[in-house]
Amino acid sequence: MNRFKKILERPAHQQLIVFGLMALLIYGMFWYFVTSDMRAEAANLREQAEQLQRQNAAAQIAMQHINEFRAAYARVMADYEDLKALLPEQRELTNILDGLLRNARGRLVVRRFTPKEDINQDFYSGKPIEVEVSGSYNSLGQFFADMATYHRIVSITDFRILSAPEQGSARTIDAQFLLTAYYVSPERLQQAASTSQPPRSAAQPTPTAR
Template sequence: MSRFDELRDIEIGQPTSWPAWFVVVAALVLAALLMFAGWQFLVQDQLQTLERERAREGELRNTYNSKKGMVVNLPAYQAQMVEIEQMLAAMVRQLPDSAEVPSLLIDITEAGTQRGLHFVTFDPQQEEVGDFYAVLPIRVEVTGGYHQLAGFISDLARMPRIVTVGDMTISADDSGGLTTSVMLQTYRYLTEEGG
């Protein structure tokens, strides 16, 4: 009698009469089905959740480490911020407000005159407004000697207000002197009132 013949004689309602090999196969199939169902419905979801949480843990760990580094360095950052604010205040003090610009222009002309330069042109241009400061370009043309010009530029650099020198052109005139054309720029602080 073959195994398939034994299967025809099996009575489903009486498992005690089943052949031993069939009980083992049925138990293995049932165990495999239970394991597959458990994997699909319980374990696989838990593994996906575990992977998501591991990725989130890495992100949280990175966030924690960056914030920890910021907290550890907070006193240094605060000291640096105070230093930057002091430097900014010092620079703002070097920017004249609108009431001080005329006296600064007078100081520039006096610096050149005291050095022996003759002003041919002194032409303040249209003011260029930035975020918190305005730039006042001044086209200047002077005549005089090299040492007088160098002293004038040096005096501009030592002024308590910021004055920059740019677009300089120097040419010799017929009398042996120098004619210098230069674009000076001075800056003024824009107050909160809008000017």
């Protein structure tokens, strides 16, 4: 009490300084002892928020890559479907060969149409057919042109063109060639489908903490 009375006996400006210092001391003690837990919790929350933001940024980048991969996968599958139309399955091969034979007979005299043993590649297979025909140069050229624009993948190799022994208006040449019709087997088709699965749906990015 004596110290307090001595303070009150001092001039006003000195009392203001003393009381100001006391207030600062009380505030400092309150800030240090009372708010220390709150400040520690706030720092912990700030660290968690920064970690969530980093995770959210990483998740957004991963989602972008997944979306890009899905778009690329969709393009590849679209090309794959287009190629499937050109490269029939094995079960369609008989119909393809019948169509090729009808096409040849529509323009030429087919003297030989002999399927040979299949040839197998990594993804596709081929059915070679030894063909002998008779006709005119124009009819043979039209047949080759038809094969060049045929809606399935075929090739013509090892061809020979000879003058017909007996010339006539509809027969001036004899031709021999190897016609190969390409197809995909069920085993290779299933293998291609199993290795072309789309990515699983990814989790949505974690919302950014505020």
